Amino acid sequence: MPTERFVTTALAVGANSGNLMANSKYLYAPGPMAVRVYCVADTALGQMSLTLGNVVDVDRAQIPIKAATVGPLLNEDRLAAATAMGGDQINVNIFNGSAAVMNIRTFVELIPL
Numbered sequence: 001m002p003t004e005r006f007v008t009t010a011l012a013v014g015a016n017s018g019n020l021m022a023n024s025k026y027l028y029a030p031g032p033m034a035v036r037v038y039c040v041a042d043t044a045l046g047q048m049s050l051t052l053g054n055v056v057d058v059d060r061a062q063i064p065i066k067a068a069t070v071g072p073l074l075n076e077d078r079l080a081a082a083t084a085m086g087g088d089q090i091n092v093n094i095f096n097g098s099a100a101v102m103n104i105r106t107f108v109e110l111i112p113l
Helices: none
Strands: 003-011 017-021 033-041 047-052 057-064 077-085 090-096 100-113
Touching: 003 057, 003 090, 033 047, 033 090, 047 100, 057 077, 090 100
Parallel strands: none
Antiparallel strands: 003 100, 017 090, 033 077, 033 100, 047 057, 047 090
16 A cells, blocks of 8 residues: 655645655556545644646545644644545645644555455
8 A cells, every 4th residue: 555645844824835745656556546635734734635637636634633743643633534546646636725834744554445
């Protein structure tokens, strides 16, 4: 089961991370895959979006707040669960909607079906 971990540090106010999966070998799903995204931030108003191919599965879900040393926890912090078809581009995007710089920790789980 492939996994990807991302730590987005010092995401500026009003900034967008771009596609976290952009430099991953799993940017394009090699076949049908379950995609699960877990995410936490150290300040309020972080948002996460997930797009698979041309389908928006999650649009700006609120990211839970956790201390800088915690999470994401697999039994608590799942923000998205969807299915990608072979060839779909997997796009995980983070947005900082707060008035402060934000640190975000993201875990993406990819399960072949």
